[in-house]
Amino acid sequence: MSNATTTKLPKLFIPGPVDISPETYQAMCQPMIGHRGGDFEALYASIQPGLKQIFGTERPVYLSTSSAWGVMEGSIRNLVQKKVLNLCCGAFSDKWYGVSQSCGKEADKIQVEWGEAISPEAVRAKLSEGGFDTVTLVHNETSTGVMNDLEGIAAVVKEFPDVLLVVDTVSSLSAVPIEMDKLGIDVVLAGVQKAFALPPGLAVFAISDAALARAETTEGRGYYFDFVEFEKNAVKNNTPSTPAVSLLYGLKHQVDSFISEGLENRYARHAKLNGMIHEWLEKHGFEHFAPEGNRSKTLTTIANNKDIDVSGFIKALRAKHNFLINGGYGKIKGTTFRISNMGNETVETMQELIEALDDVLPEFM
Secondary structure (H helix, E strand, O other), X not given: OOHHHHOOOOEEOOOOOOOOOHHHHHHHOOOOXXXXXXXXXHHHHHHHHHHHHHHOOOOOOEEEOOOHHHHHHHHHHHHOOOEEEEEEOOHHHHHHHHHHHHOOOEEEEEEOOOOOOOOHHHHHHHHOOOOOOEEXXXXXXXXXXXXXXXXXXXXXXXXXXXXXXXXXXXXXXXXXXXXXXXXXXXXXXXXXXXXXXXXXXXXXXXXXXXXXXXXXXXXXXXXXXXXXXXXXXXXXXXXXXXXXXXXXXXXXXXXXXXXXHOHHHHHHHHHHHHHHHHHHHHHOOOEEOOOOOOXXXXXXXXXXXXXXXXXXXXXXXXXXXXXXXXXXXXHHEOOEEEEEOXXXXXXXXHHHHHHHHHHHHHHHO
């Protein structure tokens, strides 16, 4: 037999991409349609009501054929006219500061140690220095497992009327409540390969009226991620450039399933599954890397205080049970490991993982 028939790919419990259901793949296998005609416009329009509920907004939700980083960079290019404040608490939020600089923008940052959360009070103190017009926040930092206080930080930014808030919800959107309009957030963005449980290659985002007005007066904002172009096309139920049509079929399937499940039920399911992993790590004497009160609901970053061979543990779990979890990211590789519970997972699938973890762990303790 060839390797293709004997080697089975592992089920993913990594921070993303996550496991994708057969039903979602099936939804993506529909016949191709032209993206400048009525069939596509009907598909685009059919996804909007559910997406607006998930985002907590009355504004249109734009669909970008890109990773979330495209929209993260696009937010800098569209909105920063004076100086941007990047809130840095892990690999991805730290990188946003570098992206701001690479776009030629004046940037400053609040930097906390990895494993700590951003304090709303620190944001207030920094913005009080003046000169800023944009703030970037990673809501759920997947490198550290820290979920920042979105409501608290959004309230602080609203105290400064000319400052716009851009929030990466890549690994939290659809798994926890996001109330864009209520909190006064100016950009909410996400990729679909995490809690949305779709293949990578599509970003979803919404912007406020204030963000659109700012973009209209910003020079050098580029074309591919020009917010004004997205708005012009959104009113016609379309996209500025060629969309990933198959991913949009998948997105419609997933959004419909979220609404059918009920968003509150979905949030509760993610919290319950997340709690199962918390119970597992505490049972075995591991510690959380993220502080209590600021822990992600979609993944758990586990401190390797037991000094196990993380790489060996992950390889053994895959070899014996064909489940894949993730080692630490960046500078905390080896000193942490990460387990995802986002997307389509259930109590039954998480219990299967936990039993596999229990089976493999003793040889590494």
